[in-house]
Amino acid sequence: MKLEKLETGFVLTHKGQVILRHSFDNPCLFLGAGSANFDMYRGNFDITDYVIERLPMRNFAVQEVDDKILITFSAEGQETIVFTAEETAEGRLKIAFTSKKPELNRFWLRIAATATEKVYGCGEQLTYFNLRGHNFPLWTSEPGVGRNKNTYITWQADVKDRAGGDYYNTNYPQPTYVSSDKYFAHLQTTAYADFDFRHDDFHELQAWEIPEYLLVDKEDSFADLVKNICGVFGNQPELPDWVLDGVILGIQGGTDITIEKINRAKEAGVKVAGAWCQDWQGIKMTSFGKRLQWDWQWNKELYPDLDTKIHELKKEGLRFLGYINPYVLEDFPLYNEAQEKGFLATKEDGSKYVVDFGEFYCGVVDFTNPEAFEWYKGVIKKNMIEFGLDGWMADFGEYLPTDCYLSNGKSAEIEHNNWPTRWAQCNHEAIEEAGKTADILFFMRAGYTGIQGYCHTLWGGDQCVNWNIDDGMPSVINAALSSGLMGNGIHHSDIGGYTTLHGMKRDRELFMRWAEFAAFTPIMRSHEGNRPADNHQFDSDDETLAHLAAMTRVFTHLKPYIKALSKENAETGMPAQRPLFMHFEDDAEAYEVLYEYLFGRDLLVAPVYEQGATTRKLYLPADEWVHVWSGETYTGGWVEVNAPIGQPPVFYRKNSADAALLSKIAEAADYKA
Structure with missing residues (x-):
């Protein structure tokens, strides 16, 4: 954790990653008050918010106490909120929030970003994998039928059942995201939240209460990052x-x-x-x-x-x-x-x-x-x-x-x-x-x-x-x-x-x-x-x-x-199911590929998801990949393979320790269309 004081602001970094960048003209924090209305119909929510005020927290004072950094933000000449930043025993950056104004119940925090950064997570998101360019309200609900306001199905569901949903509706939201820069950020709150990833130079995290804290950490690999995340939230047990x-x-x-x-x-x-x-x-x-x-x-x-x-x-x-x-x-x-x-x-x-x-x-x-x-x-x-x-x-x-x-x-x-x-x-x-x-x-x-x-x-x-x-x-x-x-x-x-x-x-x-x-x-x-x-x-x-x-x-x-x-x-x-970049971090294409995944380290799966399709175009990161049905070896890049019913596009890594098992998938299927 490092705080660099500027003439009218500061920059807070953690393990070399800029987390907060604040100045008088571009504050990282806004506080306010609002009144929400939640209209629920069978698990579907129509949510509106009346924002009474939104105040930029321009003025601040920094105090270092032991291993902690205290940042006191003020508005209209009054202390409003205190950030207490410290490194936890596990080496994560934790910023706790102490409100001085209990009447304020709206919170907007801007995390520093770059234009090329990609963002994933926020619980279980179904329409977009890379979340950049969109905002995501985080409220557990029925996901809706169709989940796209431009489709006939969603329109019918809205008209008849008030249940159409939109791209962000999900049963499982979570105020946590993972960055392509190999850090995660988690906002500890159970209130309605909205994570906005539409801006080039910041991600704005909104909550309809003053959250308890922000937790951030950075790792050298995505494998270590996911392990770190589970260190915070827990692990699933093994399958029976x-x-x-x-x-x-x-x-x-x-x-x-x-x-x-x-x-x-x-x-x-x-x-x-x-x-x-x-x-x-x-x-x-x-x-x-x-x-x-x-x-x-x-x-x-x-x-x-x-x-x-x-x-x-x-x-x-x-x-x-x-x-x-x-x-x-x-x-x-x-x-x-x-x-x-x-x-x-x-x-x-x-x-x-x-x-x-x-x-x-x-x-x-x-x-x-x-x-x-x-x-x-x-x-x-x-x-x-x-x-x-x-x-x-x-x-x-x-x-x-x-x-x-x-x-x-x-x-x-x-x-x-x-x-x-x-x-x-x-x-x-x-x-x-x-x-x-x-x-x-x-x-x-x-x-x-x-x-x-x-x-x-x-x-x-x-x-x-x-x-x-x-x-x-x-x-x-x-x-x-x-x-x-x-x-x-x-x-x-x-x-x-x-x-x-x-x-x-x-x-x-x-x-x-x-x-x-x-x-x-x-x-x-x-x-x-x-x-x-x-x-x-x-x-x-x-x-x-x-x-x-x-x-x-x-x-x-x-x-x-x-x-x-x-x-x-x-x-x-x-x-078990992993994005391609989990194991191919230096492959820029791996961060954008949709509708394929690594099943473990050594299987690449690209399901046929278009009606009537008998071929599939897909991306292979640079490696030696063996097509399980034909036995043909590919070395990477965009390829197109035959994919009749019974032969979904699946490849295994030629140098896998499990190659003997994986090479017999077609034999195990023994399927004749």
């Missing part, structure tokens, strides 16, 4: 071994249907690790499609004999997974119990508060109440773990309304972004206390700061069943890479997508291409979608089953490779 034994089939409809579909898949040669039955606790039909009965216990009518069948399946090497979320269905047993014990969020006057989830209403379990938190962990332990579930989707987390009242006395506006982390912690602790961390898989779509140490794996959320770059299959690649840089190195998505609305229907080609993509990720899992009858499914025809069987053979063939990636992620934070 059984997850790598095949696909987790998304099936609904009851015990007999589940077993019948598993058997048909196995007879077709599909390697099946488990069945994920999200309707294990019953279903509700709505205009949106098939929804779930949010009372988290086995539904004996829909799944008869599951209490014994679940253990029989496990003896056959097949795991059974379910579903849960942090809300309880009004007037059902868990709701009634929680309401009686005072475990639900309330209105301001303490009266009943429920949330509209789309033609049914639910109570919000108040995780700020320690007794409620422990109670819900108990629900997970008793109704799910003791029952025999080997995993589940821990859904939602984004819906905390800003007008409910919580037991810890904090504003729900400030707690909203933190809710996914609290929800992840609840699941993680229930599993950990049951001694099942190495054997149970739970996955979430929502997230925020600190989820890394609690959420065992992310899934990409509710993509459309189409090829759209904003909200279809390609968007998942950006999602995996951006969240991986934040320390969430195990990521996957619904094979085939989920959202089936406004004329969208999944076809065979999309399902097959998505399955090809999933075979080169840490987890393979399918989903029927919200309207299963409208979508092509894994067992819709023999051709799809044969193709899925081939992709699961590839996936299980790669088990030792993926297992090593999971272990590396747990120990160092190195993500």
Whole structure:
């Protein structure tokens, strides 16, 4: 840490990286006051802010005390805020903020930048990988349908459902970014934030409160930088071994249907690790499609004999997974119990508060109440773990309304972004206390700061069943890479997508291409979608089953490779899916390439993401790359390869220590179109 005093300003650097550049004419800090309005409709938010004032903090005074630098900013002749800059024991730069004006609740900090710098991260971003040139509101929410205001799908979703979304909407935002200059910056706040990367010489970080602190550090490599980030936020545990034994089939409809579909898949040669039955606790039909009965216990009518069948399946090497979320269905047993014990969020006057989830209403379990938190962990332990579930989707987390009242006395506006982390912690602790961390898989779509140490794996959320770059299959690649840089190195998505609305229907080609993509990720899992009858499914025809069987053979063939990636992620934070620049830092093209990634150090994957395409143009960094299907060797640059169904563009490094394994991918697939 070094502070250089100038005639009318200062420059603060850390490990040679300029962090703050301040002068009277170009201040690095603005403070103000504002009043926000949050209008939530089924997890989608219309947010407006009335800024009452925005004051430049031009005047400052510097004081050095021991190993700390105190910078006091003043406005209108009054001390307004104090920055306390110091290096932590780990060598990171930490700038704590102490407000002298409690009435100020708007904060804008400018981090020094260069015109050529590229920026990544901010949680899980799906439309853009390099965030430069755009601003990103950071508020956990439904991501919206279509996520592009210029598309017909988004327009329809907005008109009919108030649910269209935009490029920045995400289940998992985080006020942290990674720079191509190999530093990260994190703003510690749970308030609504907006990171603006549209300016050549600064990045403006906005928060609707005075944040606790800014944390920055710089490393010599991206591998060290990600390890550093995980040192702050935590590491995901290793994947359970059984997850790598095949696909987790998304099936609904009851015990007999589940077993019948598993058997048909196995007879077709599909390697099946488990069945994920999200309707294990019953279903509700709505205009949106098939929804779930949010009372988290086995539904004996829909799944008869599951209490014994679940253990029989496990003896056959097949795991059974379910579903849960942090809300309880009004007037059902868990709701009634929680309401009686005072475990639900309330209105301001303490009266009943429920949330509209789309033609049914639910109570919000108040995780700020320690007794409620422990109670819900108990629900997970008793109704799910003791029952025999080997995993589940821990859904939602984004819906905390800003007008409910919580037991810890904090504003729900400030707690909203933190809710996914609290929800992840609840699941993680229930599993950990049951001694099942190495054997149970739970996955979430929502997230925020600190989820890394609690959420065992992310899934990409509710993509459309189409090829759209904003909200279809390609968007998942950006999602995996951006969240991986934040320390969430195990990521996957619904094979085939989920959202089936406004004329969208999944076809065979999309399902097959998505399955090809999933075979080169840490987890393979399918989903029927919200309207299963409208979508092509894994067992819709023999051709799809044969193709899925081939992709699961590839996936299980790669088990030792993926297992090593999971272990590396747990120990160092190195993500399984990596941007090309992670290992090719001096290659300028590697920072701009879209829709391809390194799967570990030695596989390069470029999924086919355009409908009807049978070739793919892609970029190879300088190295010796062997095309897994033809055996042809390439030495780098832009190339175009044939990519028929069943042969997604995949290359391995010729000098890889795993070359013997990777060279047999085509043989393992053994697929004839």
